[in-house]
Amino acid sequence: NHSFYVDADFAKRDNRRNYLFSDNFVYARGYNAVPFSRIYRLGLNYQLPLCYPDVGLNWAYLLRIRLHLFGDYSQATLRPGIVSPGTYRSAGAALYFDTKWFNYLTLPIGVRYSRLLDRDYEEPARTSRLELLLQLQLY
Numbered sequence: 537n538h539s540f541y542v543d544a545d546f547a548k549r550d551n552r553r554n555y556l557f558s559d560n561f562v563y564a565r566g567y568n569a570v571p572f573s574r575i576y577r578l579g580l581n582y583q584l585p586l587c588y589p590d591v592g593l594n595w596a597y598l599l600r601i602r603l604h605l606f607g608d609y610s611q612a613t614l615r616p617g618i619v620s621p622g623t624y625r626s627a628g629a630a631l632y633f634d635t636k637w638f639n640y641l642t643l644p645i646g647v648r649y650s651r652l653l654d655r656d657y658e659e660p661a662r663t664s665r666l667e668l669l670l671q672l673q674l675y
Contacts, residue, residue: 543579543608547572564608564624566650566665568658575612581605597636604630604646625653630669644671 547561549572559569564577586601610624630648637643646669656662 537585539581539583541581543577543581545577546575548574564610564626565606565628565648566626566652567610567624567656570612570624570657571615572612573615575610577608577610579606579608592636595638597639598633599636600634602632602634604632604648606630623654624656626650627653628664632669642673645669646671 543562545562561569561575562577563569564579581604583602583604586603588600589598591598606629607627608625612622612624614622628648628650630646632644632646634642634644648667648669650665650667652663652665
């Protein structure tokens with residue numbers, strides 16, 4: 537039930553603006569989007585189960601509590617004229633509660649804390665971020 541995995545992402549934009557696509561790049565966790573012309577990200581992840589409480593009601597059930605530790609490194613070539621660092625690093629942890637609703641819908645609910653090791657482009661004073669995570673899959 538322990539897992540270790542590596543994420544790798546790369547994106548390049550057309551600077552002549554011949555083609556514009558939506559930005560669905562996975563940035564280093566905790567950071568906002570940056571105006572890049574080329575960017576890559578490398579992420580290290582480790583997950584481990586903390587406990588299996590197996591408790592619930594008729595309509596909601598808590599199956600497992602797990603911890604996810606991560607570290608991200610991202611390097612961006614920013615658009616011309618933008619004076620900002622191009623390195624974005626973060627580290628942190630997420631606590632997930634794996635739940636089952638109405639005996640049908642599996643819904644991991646998590647809380648993630650990201651410590652920003654470099655300055656954020658949109659919010660330079662921010663040094664950390666706390667997020668609520670819902671991983672909903674319907675199919």
